[in-house]
Amino acid sequence: LRKALADAGFPVEEVAFLNTVSCLPTEPWGGPRYNRPRQPTKDEAGACRRNLFDQLAVLRATHVLLAGVQALHSFRPDLQLAKHHGRLYVWEAKYLVLPTYHPASVARRNRDARDAFYDDIAKLRQLVKGDLPPEALISGWCSSCGEPAEFFDPNLAGYCPLHWRGRRQSKGVKAVPSAEK
Numbered sequence: 001l002r003k004a005l006a007d008a009g010f011p012v013e014e015v016a017f018l019n020t021v022s023c024l025p026t027e028p029w030g031g032p033r034y035n036r037p038r039q040p041t042k043d044e045a046g047a048c049r050r051n052l053f054d055q056l057a058v059l060r061a062t063h064v065l066l067a068g069v070q071a072l073h074s075f076r077p078d079l080q081l082a083k084h085h086g087r088l089y090v091w092e093a094k095y096l097v098l099p100t101y102h103p104a105s106v107a108r109r110n111r112d113a114r115d116a117f118y119d120d121i122a123k124l125r126q127l128v129k130g131d132l133p134p135e136a137l138i139s140g141w142c143s144s145c146g147e148p149a150e151f152f153d154p155n156l157a158g159y160c161p162l163h164w165r166g167r168r169q170s171k172g173v174k175a176v177p178s179a180e181k
């Protein structure tokens with residue numbers, strides 16, 4: 001990942017690396033877990049979630065590259081990496097988040113995943129430099145909160161589910177069922 005970011009033109013001093021879990025998980029008796037799956041459990045990731053976001057706040061991060069499924073699920077556990085890599089998200093109205101494949105899995109996968117990984121990093125560099133506007137990677141933003149509307153039901157017409165419900169209730173707007181489209 002460091003090499004791919006450097007090759008894309010990211011200066012070392014502008015990049016920080018964070019993990020979804022900030023410590024080495026231990027067994028109930030206090031010893032480290034050496035013989036376990038590499039991925040953190042949902043409980044472990046949940047316990048470190050606030051710390052992860054505190055670190056982002058201290059760094060004053062604006063752009064976040066999520067490398068791998070675990071990182072993606074720290075932000076949006078409902079998304080699948082293969083379907084959503086390279087797509088831009090707005091998180092908490094302050095982070096532009098771009099998921100991509102984990103470099104370790106790129107080494108084991110097919111050429112398409114590797115190419116997608118490098119393309120995603122190139123997109124992020126263009127976003128950071130201002131050469132690519134965020135709107136180029138998102139086709140629909142919620143006009144109320146900035147969350148990408150395209151990742152929700154197409155009936156939402158430019159609003160995320162929370163703001164669509166409020167708009168529908170306040171203006172008497174009716175959603176069009178999918179079969180009527």
